[in-house]
Amino acid sequence: MSNNGTHPTAIVRIQRFNPETDKKPHLQEFEVELQPGSTVLDALHEIKSHQDGSLTFRRSCRHAICGSCAMHVNGKNELVCKAPLKDRLDRKGRVTIRPLPYLPIIKDLVVDRTSFWEQYLRVKPWLAPPENVPEKEFRMSPEEVGALRNAETCIMCGACYSSCQIIGLTKEYIGPHALLKAFLRVMDPRDSIPGERLADLDGADGVYRCRTIFNCIDACPKNLNPTQAIETLRKLAQKREAFERARVERQKHLDEPILAR
């Protein structure tokens, strides 16, 4: 669809692929009006609504909390809902959008995340609380909560996972997203199986698989640091028994007020 010439436009190049009808992926060009403040997601919507309804992508919340819309934009993984379209255009006014790398394509920009969710399940993402439950809440200090901040805001968008070169080589690797979740549980004073978790993460597909290439940090739209979490898990795995003993000790006082220092 051409524009009337009064508004500037953007060229949006999108990788298209429907495995039921196409032999291989190909790039298709669309032209959209460049509205003030519009995002890459807005451009995808405009194309889908008025030019080609078969264009397929995931999205929901449009403010970077649901984790649906991670894609590969100009060679970098990001959430398209918060990517300003204008800033993503090259000198010729073009942006290129592909699906997340290293994952099978379901259709166009939608990828198959089966391995991603399998690894998430593998680390037992739920808390394993101690058997003695207090009448009210477990007490945690603001510092103990602060130590979890690097992991609790992970939205499971997959931007880190599909930027990780190890994932490109093997889906056996647990991956930065699930290791970050494991970090959240191991570090939580309410979790009573940190030793078991660390032992599980200690294998060949776990913390030692990371080659500290840092792609995950660059890709994370929530500014989290999976590499650092993996480093921490590695160190803790080396002194697992001492860490477990400290946890047992800490859990004896989970129902007691944190004392002012």
Added chain:
Amino acid sequence: MPDNEIVHDILIVGAGLAGSWAAMVAAKEGVRDVAVLSKIHPLRSHSGAAQGGIAGALNNVRPVAGTGPDGPLEQIPAGEPPIDSVDLHVFDTIKGSDWLGDQDAIEIMCREAIDVLYEYERMGCVFSRTPDGRIAQRRFGGHSTPRANFAADWTGHVLLHTIHEQALRHNVTFYSEWYCMDLIVEDNICRGVVALDVLSGKIHTMRAKAVLFGTGGYGRAYKITSNAFANTGDGVAIAYNAGIPLMDMEFVQFHPTGLYRHGILMSEACRGEGGYLLNNKHERFMERYAKDKMELAPRDLVSRSEQREIDEGRGVEADGQGIWLDLRHLGREKIMQRLPQVREIAIDFVGVDPIDGLVPIQPTAHYSMGGIATDADGQVIADVDGTPVVGFYAAGEAACISVHGANRLGTNSLLDASVFGRRAGYAMARFVQGGAPLQPVSGDPAQRNRQRIKQVLDNPGTELVEDIAQDLKTTMTNNCGIFRDEERLRKAMSEIKALQARFKNARTMDKSSRFNTDVLATLEADHMLTFSEVIVAGALVRQESRGAHSRTDFPRRDDDQWLVHTVAHKNGDDGPRLSYKPVTINYEKYPPQERKY
């Protein structure tokens, strides 16, 4: 058993807080075969977008002695008296509801809040903390004490992840990216649903002894909304089409602080932590509308006040449609600690850092007080007498119990979804374990729905679905928004009728069967056209102003005529048949009063 038929003991549609609680509890109670289907992955559910907190009178904090009710907060030292109570939470909720909430259900919600909160905490939810390690609390609009329990400003996110993890732990089966198209009810007994597997394009009849809808709200029918793309009110429309009544649909909440032009939520916690609202003269205009509560008056009142300022020419931004949200005086540290997500949103979407700039906001369609009529166990009712629809349950924003009446208080939605999702889970477990049979299904409902998809795909029409959806949003915003009157509502009704006619001529561009989101958008638009008519019909007949329903031609609340719930049944193509149900009121304890803040 026909091909493609799927059977479970309990089938839940929607994987937000309500659906996930129900699933987790039923599984924990020993129901072996619990399944949840969701049109998006469970962790993408819109519960996760809630920011500011979840209500509950835990009595962890209080204003510092001698600083008055608006003073800085401190933890309540051990042994010192509480300042909050379940009764106070109940009263605040009733007053917030403009007396349309059912007081027995509200009492249940506020009482069970305490236990639900501690259960979340023990399941691993990472709450912010007081210095002595208790769950942190802040102020929120319409609540007379600081009882919004929070995790920074991503409370919904941590609650959603926690409950999803627990559902997985209890071996709940998930159908991710399956779209429920139809509810099977015969002889007032629910027998299952029909669902589309989005990936394969195949349609399945899914039978179950009990079905729960936790399908969320219907804010997507408005142009400016905080709601996710997914919030198209599918469950509400599907139930209505199956003959199930909808209650109080005309009550739609507009949140006072949606990001200007985007509608994205800037949490009420911004004002809970002390933020101001300013007009173009930099006046704190709430002084004119709610002298006591100021910015922390309930949402309906604050949104109306903003709209008045805008309508009278005191709005901001080029088109005068904005209001300033001022957080600068809170200081960097408080904003970074307590409001990190809203800061990022403001920077990302309007290029303003609230630490040193004014954030443009405007009212945004936010929450659906109305929905599928249920009792306090999530049991769906068939009529104003409360006849149960056997085996059919609803909870969360899709349901109307009603605990929010004409206006919901902030932080009561996460609470409603949690408490009543949990209660519905227990109720379904009792129902199934009490020997409820799998009921037979007559005919082939899957085939009927295959025909519906075929019609959508084969329609050679000239209309684009998105254009119809946009026109619907425009008329709902202009004619059935914050302020309403008879003339505008009649206009909305005739335009919706015209849009329904245009929809028959709508063309779907994607003709493939695999992951066809174009077909989904068409079905969603159909659902929006269906429930929007019910919203307008209820609003047109209700000749009073109560809570979020504000009629400029009937500016007063009228308890003699209208202290009743609107109950809407589908009546062929003639539009809804409306009947009315009394509100449950404890006249000795909480008699209706004038509502002032």
